[in-house]
Amino acid sequence: MKNTPFTDKHIALGAKMAEFAGYNMPISYSGINDEHATVRKNAGVFDVSHMGEFMVKGEHALELIQRVTSNDASKLVAGQAQYSCLPNEQGGIVDDLIVYCIEPGKTYMLVVNASNIEKDWKWISDRNTNGAEMHNISDKTCLLAIQGPNATKILQPLADTDIMNLKYYTFTKGKFAGVDNVLISATGYTGAGGVEIYFEDKDGAAAQIWDAIFEAGGPQGLKPIGLGARDTLRLEMGYCLYGNDIDDTTSPLEGGLGWITKFTKDFTAKDILQAQKAEGVKRRLVGFEMIERGIPRHDYLIKDASGNVIGKVTSGTQAPSLGKAIGLGYVSIEHAAADSEIFIDIRNTPVKAKVVKLPFA
């Protein structure tokens, strides 16, 4: 099991630790509900250094990215980021990712899921037929997400660039807490606002930045947050989790990612996805909330009123901010409209739910 540069900090803080994607990660500290509320109302810090980062450089960088991703990276200007996915040859999804444009046409950073680092690296390398320069910088790159309505206010005194007015999905690079070359990005996986910061762990940079953030934020109620609350926060926003809600067998159109699938350019499985769009998808990822008492969980069956199986739950939880049980799941298209009545099979009992529009929160 790998550690991040912050593993000792988590253990010292009393975090409940568990293996995730091969890393020893904090699942919770004070409790998922408390951590969740802290991020929604104030600010919290997530160590997500397990995520993968690839640099793609040179005159063929953009051409490669355009071919392997579904969104249109040619639209990006310097300092802009884009949510995208890597479709596979069958129109499924190899991974979802964020493309950071550092220098248009020349230098990009791809941020991928921890569990997919090796798979994605091979996938993109195998398609790098024109010789774009690629570097896997995952192991040396730290990533902290500081999320919540007060996050940028707390961090601003540590930064030498304006981060309070950073637009969503843009980023800046500069000195942060005395460390050079920190990439500060107005992105996140919580819907609560805030930034994510990327930097190299050298000369004690990881400890220096972590300590500076808690020194600045501790008195204002900033707390460390584990992966448990990260999951409930993202689920309330209806954000997909790779491996749960989207995977090699689900298409971006089925997964509600049509908005990052741009048929104005060429990319892997474009023809398949274009045909799927023309015909209409047969199933769709929907959000639902429980009407009767019960909590949906990954892999529970979804049924119609007559008891026929119409799909499967991909994510579910009791939503801490909403006080109700919510989930995501694939249902056949005739049940996908908002307000459709569906039943979640919980321990062999059908429990009533209804399809709702996303986000939940």
Next chain:
Amino acid sequence: MNFPAELRYTKDHEWISLEGNVATVGITDFAQHELGDIVYVDINTVGSALDAEAVFGTVEAVKTVSDLLLPVAGTITEVNSLLEKQPELVNTDPYGDGWMVKVTVANPEDVAALMSSDAYAALVG
């Protein structure tokens, strides 16, 4: 962590206390801590006569679901109705207001045969 000496314990992290042939059952401080924030206690076995280690209900934390196993054979007579609205009582008061069911036990001597608090503390320590 707190394991009151007057209770008996199972390896599945339930506790039981006995008065006459009526037992009260809940989950231990260790169990609630491992589960984290408890959001739902689902028990619909009132009136059922169950064997020892039979599933009598389910406890759901934010991230996990766990079966509740009956420590000894008996008939479930009552569910703690406080848990309907305040499942978090299992976290805050696992041996008090967070109790889960009352059971008429088949053989009261089964309870004495379960683990003492010292044995249970050694198990989870």
